[in-house]
Amino acid sequence: MIAEDEALQLVRKTSKYDHALVVATLMEKLAATLNENEQEWKLVGLLHDLDYDEVVNEMKRHGIVSAERLKGKLPEHCIHAIMVHDHRTGLTPKSRLDKALIAADTVASLIEKTETQIEKLEVDALRVKLENASLGQSWYKSNLMQVEEIGLRLEDFLHLCLDVLKTTKSTKNSNPRRY
C-alpha cells in the first residue's frame, strides 16, 4: 500500500490539496467511529481527487482516471471508493467505504462554500446551508444521506464533522504534520 508521505506528495501538486486534507481527516475519524481501517480510509480521503485537474472539463471520468493511476498502490476496495465517489460517472457506491467517502466529500464541499468561519459554524446553520444547496443541486442531500446507510444519523454525522474540523484547525499550526 502507498505510504502516506508518497500520497501527500502526489496530492500536494493538485489544486485540491487543502480539500483532500480535510476529507482525509474526516475519513480517518469516520473509520474510528465505525470501527473500520483508519489508515485505509484516510488514504482514500487524501487521494480521492487526484485526477481532478486533469478531468475538470470531463467530469464523467472523475475518479476513474485516479483509479487507473492508483492500481497496485491501494487495495481494490479503496480504489473502488475513489472510482465511484462522483455521481457524474454514473457508477454506484456499494460498500460502507464508498458511501462514507461520498458523504465526507460532500460535507467538506459544503463547508468550503460557506463564508462562516469554521469555529463559528454550528450544525443548525450547516443544515440550512445543506437545504439551500440542495434546492439547486439535489445531489447534495442524497450524497449526505448515504451516512444513514452506514449506521450514522445525519445529525450525528454533521456534529462529528464539525467537531473534527474545529479541533484540527486549532492544532494545525502547532503540528504541521497533522491534518
Ligand SMILES: [Fe+2]
Ligand atoms: Fe471528487
Ligand SMILES: [Fe+2]
Ligand atoms: Fe472531493
